Amino acid sequence: MDSATRWPPSARAHGRNGHAVPAVIPVQLALGNSARQRVAAERLEWFAIDNQISINTANVPLEFSFPESIRVVSPPYRGGAVIDFHAKRLQAVTGTLKIKSGDEVKPAEFYQVSLVVDGRPFTFPTGRGGEYHVEDLKPGRYAARLAANGHACAFDLVVPSSETPIAELPAIVCEVER
Numbered sequence: 001m002d003s004a005t006r007w008p009p010s011a012r013a014h015g016r017n018g019h020a021v022p023a024v025i026p027v028q029l030a031l032g033n034s035a036r037q038r039v040a041a042e043r044l045e046w047f048a049i050d051n052q053i054s055i056n057t058a059n060v061p062l063e064f065s066f067p068e069s070i071r072v073v074s075p076p077y078r079g080g081a082v083i084d085f086h087a088k089r090l091q092a093v094t095g096t097l098k099i100k101s102g103d104e105v106k107p108a109e110f111y112q113v114s115l116v117v118d119g120r121p122f123t124f125p126t127g128r129g130g131e132y133h134v135e136d137l138k139p140g141r142y143a144a145r146l147a148a149n150g151h152a153c154a155f156d157l158v159v160p161s162s163e164t165p166i167a168e169l170p171a172i173v174c175e176v177e178r
Contacts, residue, residue: 095169
């Protein structure tokens, strides 16, 4: 195993008969936006018997999330099963937006920001002080538009490639369109 593998100490697979079966669940801390899980469980019930395989998510780093931590499998006789827990690595950006109108620069509080991600519209709000928090944007440059209260402006939102779960971006000043 490489150094990025962590072994949860209390992982268990549960057969239909209620007996806990030790399972080994290494969580690969892969670069990118996902993690890979491999489950090795002995003595699973086979052929139309439901086996619950679970991950103790308390042992997984906080930057990973699982839509479900329990899966049910019924492997064939002398067979196996590949179980995908759909782990997702949190990747977020935070920062502040300011709006410039003439000589006045003030926080872009409670505005709606619009951009296009993979051909689909994507929006997020700004909060008090012009602060924003956006999750799951791929690294890259996005043409964004800020609009509210009759004011609008365009700017580039640059999302860096980062190993940290949350990347803090420098303040962005957007000049009002005339």
